[in-house]
Amino acid sequence: MQENNSEYLFSSITMDLSWNTDVGETMAGFFQRLKAERRLYGTRCSNCLRVYLPPRPVCGNCWQQMNDWVELGEQGTIVGKTVCYYEILDSMTGKPRTTPFVLGLIQIDGADTTLNHFVETPDPDHVSIGDRVETVLRDTLQGNVGDIVHFQWLGPPTTSSQGSKK
C-alpha cells in the first residue's frame, strides 16, 4: 500500500499497553510516610552517612543496606536549573505543558542527593542556582510521586531560609 506519497512502503503500528510495577519496600515506606505525615523522608547509609532522596534500599557507593529513615525539610536549594522552551506532555494531565517551564535540580534540606523536578515561578528568567524553593504537595495525598506537585520558587537565600547542612 502506498502511503504519504512515498515510493517506500512501511507498516504503521500503534499499541496501547499497560504495566504494573511493584515499587518495592523502600519506596512504599517513603510514600506511606509522605501520606501519613506530609513529610519527605530519605534513607541514610550507616557507612558514609549519605542521605538519599529518592530513598534507596542500598547505598551503591558502599554496597550497604540502608534501614535508617531521616526526616527531611520542607524547603530546599536549587543546585542546577534550566528554562525549557520545547513542548512536552505533562504526564499527570496528558496535555502539553505550557512553555517556557523551569526544571531544577533540588537539594532538599537534610538530603545529600538532588531531585529533578518542576519549579513554579512567576518569572523563569530570575531563577538562579542557589535560590530557595518550597515543596508543594497536593491537597489529598494518594501515596505516589504525583503527591509532589512542584517546588515553589522562594528567591535567593536569606539567613532565615538557609537550610541546615548536615
Next chain:
Amino acid sequence: MKARPVAIVGTGQTRHRKARPDVHQGEMVQEAVNLALLDADLSWDDIDAIVLTNMELFEGRALPDLWCSEFAGGLGKPVMKVATGGTSGTSGAIAGLLQAASGLFDTVLVVGWEKHSEGSTQTGMSLTDPAWDRHIAAGAIGNFALSISQYVAERGVTGEQAAMVAVKARRNGALNPNAHVKDAGITVEKVLASPMLAEPVHLLDMCPQSDGAAALIVVGGDKTRRYKNPAWFRGSATRHDQPYIGDHDKRMVMMRTLRSAAQEVYRKVGIGDPFKEIDIAEIYEPVSYAELAWYEALGFCAEGDAGKLIESGATQIGGDLPVNPSGGVLCSNPVGATGVIRVAEAARQLHLKAGDYQVDGARRALVSGYGVYTWSDVLFFSAERP
C-alpha cells in the same frame, strides 16, 4: 591465562541519515557488515563469532538479535547482544575484542545499528524508574541542560565556547561522507542564533537522531599478520554508576565514571600526559557542552581549562589532539551504532583510511562511550603492536 594481542582490521559504515526508508533494520545491518568484510578482505566463512549492539525499544521491536542475526551472517555461529544505552556500541566492541583476546575466537564481527526514524524515543521513558521518574520526566534535553547549568556555574564555560565545539563537529562532518549532519559554513553566530531548546542548550548544540549501522572486524593470533596497518587494542575500562541523575554530586562537572575509566586505561597503557601522548580521540559527546566537560574528565586539560582548550584550536584536525575528526555524535547518532562508530573512526585513523579527515601521524587513538547519563567506556588503540 594471559590475553593475546588483537586488532581491528576492518570497518564498515552506512551513510548515516535522518531516515533510511529504502531498507529495513536487517538490510541496513547487512550493508555495514558487507562493507566491513570488504575492508578486511574477508568473507562470511571467516567470521567465528558475532556481537550485536542495538537499543531495541526505540524501534518497538524486541529481540533485535532474533531479527538481525541472519543479516549479520550469524546463522550457525555464536551470536550475543549487548545493550547498555549510549555505551552499547563501545561495550559491544569491548566484548568482541575480549572474545578474540581470550583466544576463544580468531575473528569476531561487531555490528551496531539504530533506526530512529522507525520509532519513538518516547520509549526511552522505559529507562526511567516507574515509581519515581516518569511523572516528572522532561526528556533528555532538559536533563542535559540541568547538568550543564551546574558545569557552567562551576567552570565558567561560555555559550560561545560550546558553540565552537558544534562548529568544529559540523565542519569535520562536512569532510565525512557517512556523516548525517554536516555544515562546512557553520559559524558560532549561527549556533547561538538557533532556537533555544533548554537554557543554555540551542538546537545546534544537540546531537541528531539518525538511522545507521556500523561494523568492526576484530582478529587475533596469526590472522593479524596479513594486515599492513592494524589498529591494535591496548586496553579498555568500563564503569557504571547509580541510576538517578541526582545521585551524583558533580554530574557533568566531573563525570566520575569517565574519569575513573580513563585513569584505569592510562595506567594500563602507560600514558602520563594524555594531551601529549594521544594523537586522536573519538569521544561520545551528545551535546556540545559535554565535549568540554569530557576534555577535563579525560585529562586533556586541567579542570576548568576546557574553554581555553577549544579556543586554542588544538582539538581541530591539524591541532595537537584532534577530537572527533569524523564529526562525532553531533553529526551522526544512530544510538546502538554510535559507540561502534567511535571505535571504527579511531581504527580508520590508524588504518590511514580516514580520507579527507585523516589526522597526520595518527598512531595512538582514544575512544570513549557515554550511556544513560552515568555510564562510561574507554578504549585505547595504537599502530604499535603490544
